Structure formats: structure tokens, C-alpha cells
Amino acid sequence: QVQLQQWGAGLLKPSETLSLTCTVYGGSFSGYYWTWIRQPPGKGLEWIGEINHSGSTNYNPSLKSRVTISLDTSKKQFSLKLSSVTAADTAVYYCVRGYGSGSYYHVWGLGTLVTVSS
Amino acid sequence: DIQMTQSPSTLSASVGDRVTITCRASQSISSWLAWYQQKPGKAPKLLIQKASSLESGVPSRFSGSGSGTEFTLTISSLQPDDFASYYCQQYKSYSITFGGGTKVEIK
Numbered sequence: 001q002v003q004l005q006q007w008g009a010g011l012l013k014p015s016e017t018l019s020l021t022c023t024v025y026g027g028s029f030s031g032y033y034w035t036w037i038r039q040p041p042g043k044g045l046e047w048i049g050e051i052n053h054s055g056s057t058n059y060n061p062s063l064k065s066r067v068t069i070s071l072d073t074s075k076k077q078f079s080l081k082l083s084s085v086t087a088a089d090t091a092v093y094y095c096v097r098g099y100g101s102g103s104y105y106h107v108w109g110l111g112t113l114v115t116v117s118s
Numbered sequence: 119d120i121q122m123t124q125s126p127s128t129l130s131a132s133v134g135d136r137v138t139i140t141c142r143a144s145q146s147i148s149s150w151l152a153w154y155q156q157k158p159g160k161a162p163k164l165l166i167q168k169a170s171s172l173e174s175g176v177p178s179r180f181s182g183s184g185s186g187t188e189f190t191l192t193i194s195s196l197q198p199d200d201f202a203s204y205y206c207q208q209y210k211s212y213s214i215t216f217g218g219g220t221k222v223e224i225k
Contacts, residue, residue: 047214102212104152108161
């Protein structure tokens with residue numbers, strides 16, 4: 001059974017760079033799109049972007065200038081970097097597995113709360 | 119981006135009630151729609167994909183319908199475990215978007 005384990009810094013100051021990593025356990029790394037989705041406290045879900053096993057990426061246009069998603073296939077890991085964070089980036093960040101580019105999501109990490117505060 | 123609008127935002131219901139949640143897309147998404155259930159402090163759980171295909175293990179009291187721009191999620195007989203938030207998600211465009219959510223509360 002596939003599991004996603006994620007980690008990263010939970011408290012950032014404004015203008016810093018958010019960095020999260022997700023490791024895939026128990027399943028294939030290829031053939032899927034590895035995705036980041038976030039949820040501000042008490043609010044809805046926002047898709048951040050995705051990457052496939054060959055490194056092809058797609059990003060949310062509203063975040064594209066600040067987002068980088070990368071992967072390390074040897075470690076079965078993918079990572080998110082979001083630069084120049086503000087309080088508006090405070091959210092629970094989920095790593096997620098999708099079947100293809102722009103898909104539905106049936107495997108989710110537990111989520112990491114990232115708080116941006118001075 | 120394709121905008122997804124859910125209604126109502128909050129719904130109060132009793133155990134045994136039939137519950138319907140609506141999701142509207144700003145343009146046609148064919149049947150490229152998924153529904154999720156989310157409980158407090160947990161990740162969303164996929165219930166339905168391709169508008170009406172129930173995921174394995176999801177109780178049959180959940181059903182989805184619709185195509186084009188209007189979709190519904192129906193819970194035929196609300197159970198105590200169903201009090202949660204529900205989200206729709208379109209995946210016609212690779213720039214994925216979600217509805218704003220519907221919280222199903224105990225009446």
C-alpha cells in the first residue's frame with residue numbers, strides 16, 4: 001500500500017522560502033504525477049502544482065513565479081519550494097499522488113502545517 | 119482557470135436524511151469531476167471520480183451524477199460518520215481547481 005511521508009519547516013518568517021519534501025513508500029514512483037495541494041486554516045483546497053517521474057512540471061498560474069517542484073527518483077522523493085512567503089501562504093500543505101497530468105487524487109500525505117509569521 | 123462553485127456552503131441535517139450537494143463549473147468539464155470527504159485534521163478522502171464512479175470501499179449510500187457544468191453528490195441516508203466537509207474538484211484542465219466546500223453539520 002502506497003504511503004506518502006512528508007516533512008519540512010513548520011514556521012517561517014515573511015520573505016523566507018518554504019521547503020517541503022515527500023517520500024513515497026510502498027509503490028512505484030514512475031507512471032504517476034506527484035502533486036502539492038494546500039489548505040489555509042478553515043478554508044478550501046488549492047492546487048499548487050505537479051511533477052512526473054521524468055521531471056515534467058505544471059504549476060498553478062497564480063503561484064508559478066514562486067514555485068519549484070523537483071524530484072529525486074533514486075530516493076523516491078519529490079519536493080516543493082515556495083519563495084518569498086507571506087502570511088497568505090500559511091496553510092496545511094499536502095503531498096499527493098495523481099494518476100496523470102491533472103487528475104484526481106486518491107493517495108494523500110498527512111499534511112504539514114506551515115505558518116508564516118514575523 | 120475553471121471556477122467551481124459549491125452550494126450550500128453549510129448544510130444542517132439529521133441522521134437518516136437524504137442530502138444533496140451541488141457543484142457548478144464555470145465552463146463544461148464533461149465528466150472530469152471528483153468528490154472528496156474531509157474530516158477535521160485529516161487529509162481529504164476520494165469518494166467519487168469521473169462524476170459518478172464510486173471508489174472502492176466507499177459506501178453505496180454515496181452517489182454522484184451530472185456532466186457538463188452541473189454536478190451533484192447525494193448521500194441517500196446520512197450516517198453519523200458522514201458529518202464532514204465535502205469538496206468537488208475538476209480535472210478537465212491540468213490547472214486543477216476545487217469547489218469552496220460544503221460542511222455537513224448535525225441538525
